[in-house]
Amino acid sequence: MRIRATVAAVTGALALSAFAVPAAQADGPAITREDTAKVLDAAHAASGKTGARAAAADAPYALDASISNVKVNGGKAIVAGTTKHVTVPTTFTLTHAADVDIKAADFLVDVEIYKGSYTEPDNYLFGDLWPTCKVVTTTTASCTGSIDVYPGEGELRNSDAGAWSANAYAIAFNGEDPEAVDFDVTKVGVVEQAKVGSTKVQRYSKLTVNASPEPVKKGKTITVTGALTRANWETNKYAGYTVQSVKLQFKKKGTSTYVDVKTVKSGTKGALKTTVKAAADGYFRYNFAGTTTTPAVKAAGDFVDVN
Structure with a gap:
C-alpha cells in the first residue's frame, strides 16, 4: 500500500517519491523511486536548493535534456471519490543531446504533481509505473505516463483539493547501481524542472x-x-x-x-x-x-x- 507523503517526515519535493512502489526495469539494476530521490537530494544539496535533507560531498552532473509540452489528464481536473483508484494520463516531450541514451534500462523520466511549495509540498502524487517514450528524432521523444490516486488509502486530505503544479525530471544512471557500496553519484546525470504544468485535484x-x-x-x-x-x-x-x-x-x-x-x-x-x-x-x-x-x-x- 502506498503511504501518504507527509512533509513532517520527509522534506524536499522529489524526496517525497521515496514512498512509491519499486520501479520495474526490464534490465539493469532494480531502481526504486527512493533511489531517484537520493540522487535528486544530492543534486539539491550541491546547488544549495532548499529541500535537501543532507549536504552532499558529491553531486550528479547536469544532464543535457529538458522536458516540455507537459499535459496532465489532457488539461482536465483530476476528480477523486472516496475509495476508487483513479489513473490519469500525462504526456510530454523529452528533448536531449544525441549522446543521451534514453532507451537505456536505467534511464528514467517522469512527470509528477505536487500541492503547495515545490521544495516543501503539502502533498505529492505520482504514477505506479514509469512513463514510456517513443523516439521521434535523434534528439526528441514523445512520452506518455500516468498519475495514480488512491483516496481510500489516505493519500489525500480535504485541504489538498484545488490547484496543483507539475514537476519533471530525468535521470541517467549510466550503469551505476544506487544500492551498491561503490555507487558513484558523479557519474549519474540529472535534469529537474519545477512548475512545468498545472492541474486541479477535486473532490467528486x-x-x-x-x-x-x-x-x-x-x-x-x-x-x-x-x-x-x-x-x-x-x-x-x-x-x-x-x-x-x-x-x-x-x-x-x-x-x-x-x-x-x-x-x-x-x-x-x-x-x-x-x-x-x-x-x-x-x-x-x-x-x-x-x-x-x-x-x-x-x-x-x-x-x-x-x-
Missing part, C-alpha cells in the same frame, strides 16, 4: 433531486428537494457541501433544453429545498456549476405530471 460531487407531489394539479405548489454532497477524503464518505449556489432548472415535456427557474443555497448536510407553481408536464433538476475544489454536477431530471 453528487447531486440529487425530488419533485413532489406527483401528479399535481396545475397551479398547485411543487416542492423540489435534493442534496449536494462531495467526497470527504478523511472519512472516505460523502458529506454535504453547504452554502453553495445551485440552480433549479426545468425542461418542459417535448422540448430538449433545460431553463433556469431560480437559484437555491445548499443548507445543512448540503440539503436543497424550494417551491414552484405547477405549470406544465416536465422535468426538474438541480445544476451545480462547480468550484475550484469540487467539479460541476447535474442531477438526473425528475418528471412531474401536471393535470
Whole structure:
C-alpha cells in the first residue's frame, strides 16, 4: 500500500517519491523511486536548493535534456471519490543531446504533481509505473505516463483539493547501481524542472433531486428537494457541501433544453429545498456549476405530471 507523503517526515519535493512502489526495469539494476530521490537530494544539496535533507560531498552532473509540452489528464481536473483508484494520463516531450541514451534500462523520466511549495509540498502524487517514450528524432521523444490516486488509502486530505503544479525530471544512471557500496553519484546525470504544468485535484460531487407531489394539479405548489454532497477524503464518505449556489432548472415535456427557474443555497448536510407553481408536464433538476475544489454536477431530471 502506498503511504501518504507527509512533509513532517520527509522534506524536499522529489524526496517525497521515496514512498512509491519499486520501479520495474526490464534490465539493469532494480531502481526504486527512493533511489531517484537520493540522487535528486544530492543534486539539491550541491546547488544549495532548499529541500535537501543532507549536504552532499558529491553531486550528479547536469544532464543535457529538458522536458516540455507537459499535459496532465489532457488539461482536465483530476476528480477523486472516496475509495476508487483513479489513473490519469500525462504526456510530454523529452528533448536531449544525441549522446543521451534514453532507451537505456536505467534511464528514467517522469512527470509528477505536487500541492503547495515545490521544495516543501503539502502533498505529492505520482504514477505506479514509469512513463514510456517513443523516439521521434535523434534528439526528441514523445512520452506518455500516468498519475495514480488512491483516496481510500489516505493519500489525500480535504485541504489538498484545488490547484496543483507539475514537476519533471530525468535521470541517467549510466550503469551505476544506487544500492551498491561503490555507487558513484558523479557519474549519474540529472535534469529537474519545477512548475512545468498545472492541474486541479477535486473532490467528486453528487447531486440529487425530488419533485413532489406527483401528479399535481396545475397551479398547485411543487416542492423540489435534493442534496449536494462531495467526497470527504478523511472519512472516505460523502458529506454535504453547504452554502453553495445551485440552480433549479426545468425542461418542459417535448422540448430538449433545460431553463433556469431560480437559484437555491445548499443548507445543512448540503440539503436543497424550494417551491414552484405547477405549470406544465416536465422535468426538474438541480445544476451545480462547480468550484475550484469540487467539479460541476447535474442531477438526473425528475418528471412531474401536471393535470
